[in-house]
Amino acid sequence: xxxxxxxxxxxxxxxxxxxxxxxxxxxxxxxxxxxxxxxxxxxxxxxxxxxxxxxxxxxxxxxxxxxxxxxxxxxxxxxxxxxxxxxxxxxxxxxxxxxxxxxxxxxxxxxxxxxxxxxxxxxxxxxxxxxxxxxxxxxxxxxxxxxxxxxxxxxxxxxxxxxxxxxxxxxxxxxxxxxxxxxxxxxxxxxxxxxxxxxxxxxxxxxxxxxxxxxxxxxxxxxxxxxxxxxxxxxxxxxxxxxxxxxxxxxxxxxxxxxxxxxxxxxxxxxxxxxxxxxxxxxxxxxxxxxxxxxxxxxxxxxxxxxxxxxxxxxxxxxxxxxxxxxxxxxxxxxxxxxxxxxx
Ligand code: SF4
Numbered sequence: 001x002x003x004x005x006x007x008x009x010x011x012x013x014x015x016x017x018x019x020x021x022x023x024x025x026x027x028x029x030x031x032x033x034x035x036x037x038x039x040x041x042x043x044x045x046x047x048x049x050x051x052x053x054x055x056x057x058x059x060x061x062x063x064x065x066x067x068x069x070x071x072x073x074x075x076x077x078x079x080x081x082x083x084x085x086x087x088x089x090x091x092x093x094x095x096x097x098x099x100x101x102x103x104x105x106x107x108x109x110x111x112x113x114x115x116x117x118x119x120x121x122x123x124x125x126x127x128x129x130x131x132x133x134x135x136x137x138x139x140x141x142x143x144x145x146x147x148x149x150x151x152x153x154x155x156x157x158x159x160x161x162x163x164x165x166x167x168x169x170x171x172x173x174x175x176x177x178x179x180x181x182x183x184x185x186x187x188x189x190x191x192x193x194x195x196x197x198x199x200x201x202x203x204x205x206x207x208x209x210x211x212x213x214x215x216x217x218x219x220x221x222x223x224x225x226x227x228x229x230x231x232x233x234x235x236x237x238x239x240x241x242x243x244x245x246x247x248x249x250x251x252x253x254x255x256x257x258x259x260x261x262x263x264x265x266x267x268x269x270x271x272x273x274x275x276x277x278x279x280x281x282x283x284x285x286x287x288x289x290x291x292x293x294x295x296x297x298x299x300x301x302x303x304x305x306x307x308x309x310x311x312x313x314x315x316x317x318x319x320x321x322x323x324x325x326x327x328x329x330x331x332x333x334x335x336x337x338x339x340x341x342x343x344x
Contacts, residue, residue: 001084003063004055005138006131008171009180013267014112015174021051030180037142060084062135064300075322079140082110087125090158091136095324099152104136107160113229114215116261118293119189128160130171137176141311156193157213157257163199173210179270186210192257195235200242201272204249212246213255213286214239218265219274227264234276254283259290259307260301265275273307275316285313285320 007015013026021121025047032044039062041047041055067088068080073097089105094236107256108125110117133156141151154176156162162169173189175181179235194215203212218224224231231239244252258280260266274285290300301309306322 001060001147002058003057003129003131003135003303004029004061005063005134006129006171006173006177008130011171019054025051027180034138034181037138037145039142062138063129063132064089064135064139067140079136081136081139089128089136091159093140093151097155100149101155101221102132102137102140102151102154103155103158103203104172105158105160106133106156106162106165106172107169110160111164113160114194114217115227116217116259116290116293116296116298118295121295124160124164127165127168130168133168134175134181137182139185141182151182152186153188155190155192155213157190161194161196162191163193163196163203164197166202170206170208172227173208177210190255193228194228194238195234196230197238197242200239200246204242204246207250210250211252211255213257214228214243216256216261216274216285217259217261219270219277223265223270227261231293240277243281243283252282254281256283256285257288257289258285261307262301262305263301264298266301266305267308267310269313271312272316275318276314280318283319285318285322287313287322289323 004012009026009030012030013023014028017023017297032038032047038041038044041052041059041061044052047189064081066079067082070078072078075095079091079093081089081091083089087108093104094101094103107127109122110119110142111124137151137154144151156169156172158251169191171326173186173191176184177186177189180302189204189264190211190213192213194213200212214225214227216226219236221231221235224236230307233305247254258265258274278285287306289306290298310320
């Protein structure tokens with residue numbers, strides 16, 4: 001059965017009108033879902049009985065249940081959810097000084113095949129619906145509600161390539177951003193792509209304020225094609241061309257994600273090449289320590305190398321941050337917890 005979370009506010013208003021309900025019913029129902037955060041339609045006490053019956057016979061509220069939860073020493077919390085068809089998806093809650101950020105899964109498995117990624121070990125089974133992404137956020141927000149806390153940021157950086165599920169991802173962003181939905185600021189929502197150039201060009205024209213992050217991870221075609229097969233279809237020249245179009249059409253700053261892999265992409269020469277590649281762009285680099293997975297041989301760079309890489313970028317005029325490692329003592333790399341459960 002379809003989840004009610006699949007509807008954006010505009011779509012839900014249309015649906016209500018098509019069913020001969022008054023428009024304001026959409027407002028009331030969304031308030032129950034997203035402000036009071038009820039988990040059943042029966043809790044909507046000011047909604048008429050026949051409307052509740054219609055909702056109950058056509059929709060569920062949440063399509064997922066929590067099946068596992070790991071909390072690390074730094075309070076990073078990894079959730080494993082089961083969807084109604086039995087598929088497993090993960091979300092990771094991270095605590096920063098600027099707020100609480102949830103990393104959301106957009107596909108069941110992923111076909112992009114990045115060599116360092118635990119999610120890539122499980123091929124794509126299907127896309128998540130927008131409601132299945134909304135439900136991940138709602139489940140975690142419900143837990144935060146117990147302590148009177150609020151999710152401030154959402155990143156679509158879990159399992160899956162968001163732009164390979166473009167419409168559902170945009171619908172999801174719309175719902176969590178909408179003031180009738182969760183009202184998370186557009187500038188606090190980040191879509192991360194490994195570089196699907198055609199979709200970056202499409203996104204450039206959406207006229208939305210969501211952040212765009214690029215999983216770059218290598219500054220040369222030779223290395224990028226080795227560790228990220230997407231580069232064989234969309235090489236760096238095409239990628240940079242699309243990103244420059246995006247920057248021209250949107251007054252937004254880009255983020256480049258760069259996972260530091262020991263002896264693979266963390267040398268001084270690579271730092272200089274990276275600086276040359278992106279110099280002059282309105283962008284900054286987020287250097288990320290690698291969360292090691294058992295299944296491949298990649299190791300995380302040591303702190304000294306990571307600091308040197310950071311210094312070289314800064315000296316070459318590139319703004320960057322070196323992110324602290326999160327959830328090192330749990331299966332925090334995307335896809336790890338799910339892969340473990342699917343093997344068992
Ligand atoms: S890093 Fe992202 S795009 Fe690449 S395989 Fe993993 S989930 Fe897919």
